[in-house]
Amino acid sequence: MSKTFCAYPWRHLYVQTTGHQKICCLSNEHITKDDGYHQFNLSRDNLSSGWNSDYMKNIRKKMLKGESLPTCKRCYDLEAKGISSMRDKTNMEYYKLNTANDGSITIPMKHLELHFGNVCNLTCKMCSQQFSHLIGKELLRMGTIDPEFLKWVKKHSGVVNNWSGELDVVYDWFKNDKIKKEVFEKISADVNFLSIVGGEPTAIPEFFELLEFCYNNGTLEKKDIILFTNLTNTNYKLTQWMKKVKNFTIYGSIDGLNERNEYIRYPSKWNKILDSLNFYQELIKNTQRGGLIFGPTIQLLNIDHFADMIIFFEQFSEKHQIELSINWTSVVTAPVIYDYLISPADYKQYLIEHLYKKAEAIQIQNNKREVLTHVKTLESSLNNQTDLHLINAFIKFNDFQDKFRKCSSWRALLPKLENSMTAAALKR
16 A cells, blocks of 8 residues: 555645645645746636646656655654544556556546635634635724734734734635636536535625536536535525535534634524524435534633533434534644643643533543543643743733624633633733
8 A cells, every 4th residue: 555645636626715726625735837836726727727737747646656745744744643644545556547657637626625715704713814804804903993902913823813914805716707617617517526615605605606507507416515614694595406416514613502602603693503503404304315514623712612512413413313423623723822722720620520521411422532532631731831921812812802892701601711811810
């Protein structure tokens, strides 16, 4: 078995919110043009422009020769630790036979992960303007109130906020009619496995236009579709479209119940989330070809609430008799202030006892094991030195943002965390 081969360069393409293209979401490089410098981007290039570029041809040739590639380092590193990576090691001989000596192929891309820009309707605590155009705009408004605060946020980028690029940038390559037409036609004709991500796809009319285009062209029948959504919005025509697809999965990004989700994923409304969940479970039952995945981002603002979320979704699944799974991979480490391991030792001890007790009510053993894995992580970090800089940065950023938003504060929602953080800050 090859230690470097991966099938992705033969069948998959990843399009970022910016319109840049990569082999997959974990690759370290963008697909570059033949000058080795400029990068393919949907704001100016066709979706298929880079498919047989010199960059992709060289990637394929090197993989078939067994050479290691810098762009694949993240998968190599995971495998070196004994952790499964995304690397697809299948069908090497098939792809070898269907690859020309120069690395070009006639096989069209079959898999596409398409980020519909950064247009979003939420400003989630752990997100960045790379994935929500509203976050940057909110920061700029906060800066008009206190310019020094905005300078502080930029200085501490990655610690208090995932600052990236210009704060007022909107990635909306899909507004270009020529590019949009080519992307829609390519997806309709060739793509069998389509992941749609945002921004928030359901807040973007062009996402629904894509489904309608494929529906009108009779190509939905061959597609597996994954929709990543914050569940704040639905479209009645999804009932019509999803009846036609080969299979679909709704990946619901939820980070809490009731007020907790409204706080983390501001300004979502829990009642609307429940409406959307009911809409999708009815769609799944009526079509008998769909599934639902609950995808939380595990972080300081919800780790205490984590078992409650799992219990809620287990009960939801049982009540409606639909299959529901949980994605465990999204653990927030940036912005650093939302990494639950920065919390003081006394709060970690509370979390350990609280989660251990709560886990008893979890019915599915795999879910229980995952919660207890986080308990063990907390236990192993108990003797770590508390970083007062991070504690104070958490307090400063969230106090300012909560006041600006005029919403429920982290202090009111997490009183035990407030007591612990405040006590730690006073020891300075």
